Amino acid sequence: MAIDRRVARTRHALYEALVRLIRDRDYDTISVEHILQEANVGRSTFYAHFTCKDDLLRASLERLKALLVAAREKHAAALQEGTTREVWDPSRALFEHVAEFNDIQLALAGGRGGAVLHDAINDVLADVLRDSFPAQTSNLVPRELAIRHVVSTFNTILDWWVRRQRQIGPAEADRIFKMLLLEGLPAAWRDAFTASFGAAERDGGAK
Amino acid sequence: MAIDRRVARTRHALYEALVRLIRDRDYDTISVEHILQEANVGRSTFYAHFTCKDDLLRASLERLKALLVAAREKHAAALQEGTTREVWDPSRALFEHVAEFNDIQLALAGGRGGAVLHDAINDVLADVLRDSFPAQTSNLVPRELAIRHVVSTFNTILDWWVRRQRQIGPAEADRIFKMLLLEGLPAAWRDAFTASFGAAERDGGAK
DNA sequence: CACGTTACCGAACAGGATGTCCGGGAAATT
DNA sequence: AATTTCCCGGACATCCTGTTCGGTAACGTG
Numbered sequence: 001m002a003i004d005r006r007v008a009r010t011r012h013a014l015y016e017a018l019v020r021l022i023r024d025r026d027y028d029t030i031s032v033e034h035i036l037q038e039a040n041v042g043r044s045t046f047y048a049h050f051t052c053k054d055d056l057l058r059a060s061l062e063r064l065k066a067l068l069v070a071a072r073e074k075h076a077a078a079l080q081e082g083t084t085r086e087v088w089d090p091s092r093a094l095f096e097h098v099a100e101f102n103d104i105q106l107a108l109a110g111g112r113g114g115a116v117l118h119d120a121i122n123d124v125l126a127d128v129l130r131d132s133f134p135a136q137t138s139n140l141v142p143r144e145l146a147i148r149h150v151v152s153t154f155n156t157i158l159d160w161w162v163r164r165q166r167q168i169g170p171a172e173a174d175r176i177f178k179m180l181l182l183e184g185l186p187a188a189w190r191d192a193f194t195a196s197f198g199a200a201e202r203d204g205g206a207k
Numbered sequence: 208m209a210i211d212r213r214v215a216r217t218r219h220a221l222y223e224a225l226v227r228l229i230r231d232r233d234y235d236t237i238s239v240e241h242i243l244q245e246a247n248v249g250r251s252t253f254y255a256h257f258t259c260k261d262d263l264l265r266a267s268l269e270r271l272k273a274l275l276v277a278a279r280e281k282h283a284a285a286l287q288e289g290t291t292r293e294v295w296d297p298s299r300a301l302f303e304h305v306a307e308f309n310d311i312q313l314a315l316a317g318g319r320g321g322a323v324l325h326d327a328i329n330d331v332l333a334d335v336l337r338d339s340f341p342a343q344t345s346n347l348v349p350r351e352l353a354i355r356h357v358v359s360t361f362n363t364i365l366d367w368w369v370r371r372q373r374q375i376g377p378a379e380a381d382r383i384f385k386m387l388l389l390e391g392l393p394a395a396w397r398d399a400f401t402a403s404f405g406a407a408e409r410d411g412g413a414k
Numbered sequence: 415c416a417c418g419t420t421a422c423c424g425a426a427c428a429g430g431a432t433g434t435c436c437g438g439g440a441a442a443t444t
Numbered sequence: 445a446a447t448t449t450c451c452c453g454g455a456c457a458t459c460c461t462g463t464t465c466g467g468t469a470a471c472g473t474g
Binding site for chain 4: 425437
Binding site: 211250251252 | 420421422423424425
């Protein structure tokens with residue numbers, strides 16, 4: 001038996017409503033009732049599908065995760081067939097997606113409630129990345145930490161970028177991302193950092 | 208007139224209660240009533256001091272921030288007088304503090320509610336760091352982004368470290384922190400990263 | 415020490431959100 | 445067309461929030 005069309009519509013309506021609300025509200029100021037109103041869904045119906053607001057969020061993120069994984073596998077298949085020779089560059093792709101669609105932008109820019117979202121998205125990205133991250137281990141940095149660091153760096157830049165009204169383009173953002181990740185802080189800031197973090201003995205000039 | 212002893216005691220009791228509760232609960236599952244009970248403070252009294260739960264959190268973090276700033280300035284003064292020749296190394300100091308006191312550890316390890324806290328602490332650290340960060344600008348990475356990246360990297364490692372029951376010592380954690388920040392991902396992971404993020408064409412082995 | 419001031423308590427209150435339950439009715443599947 | 449399945453809407457108990465008020469005890473001051 002196929003999935004009842006009604007449940008599909010209901011769930012879809014709820015997903016969409018949540019996204020819509022998240023765009024102009026802090027996540028944790030959104031009540032279930034807001035969602036019901038926005039999605040035009042009955043109260044009891046909601047609780048027939050999800051146990052609570054966070055459950056809906058989790059499901060929504062699972063959906064996002066599935067999208068990301070599907071995109072990656074699709075591209076891998078295309079490479080396999082020789083349909084494309086382009087390199088799969090997820091960070092670049094994500095930056096450009098965000099630049100193009102406003103959907104996700106403000107979701108991340110949120111204040112207090114944004115943190116929950118931010119963290120949740122971090123987890124999703126980490127999951128996706130983990131799948132395509134080699135099992136090989138480095139004696140310098142543990143695998144899991146490496147993954148979290150990649151994701152966290154990405155998210156930091158994305159967050160900053162979105163907040164700053166994107167004065168720079170996605171390509172530039174991606175360039176910075178890869179630079180920070182692969183080479184560390186550029187020399188100018190490195191000196192600044194070691195000076196203030198490592199050696200205040202220059203003069204009284206800490207402040 | 209000096210500050211009334213009663214208000215000092217009340218505020219202190221509330222701060223302590225919040226910290227105590229945060230240690231074994233998600234921040235956002237903590238109700239004002241829990242705090243009242245834990246601090247043994249009357250309901251109306253609470254609202255005479257703080258407007259809401261988040262207000263208390265903000266104040267607590269201001270307190271933390273003041274501590275950090277004071278520590279830095281104290282050390283700067285000591286250097287000035289020649290009392291010490293030690294270098295002020297905040298990241299190392301923080302890792303060791305966390306290793307020593309359990310106060311903050313689990314606060315960061317929290318699940319959903321931890322995110323709010325995590326974010327708030329990020330802001331505090333960024334504020335502190337900003338004060339001692341040179342105004343000089345790099346054409347490669349904007350100042351504010353550099354600051355956020357330092358803080359975010361620190362927090363990522365701290366988070367991972369705490370979650371992992373700290374199988375490694377604070378010195379080691381600090382070493383990793385500085386390495387990731389100043390040199391980027393170590394070679395082993397860098398190759399892995401560019402391979403999976405930049406070129407899936409190795410074989411079918413993306414998944 | 416005695417005074418006036420100030421903070422605390424406890425209880426009570428309205429408002430709003432959560433999660434549950436049911437019965438009627440409509441839509442989908444077969 | 446029959447029957448299963450889902451949705452709606454209202455009602456409900458429960459919890460939490462933030463405010464108000466009078467009584468009481470602690471505080472700082474002279």
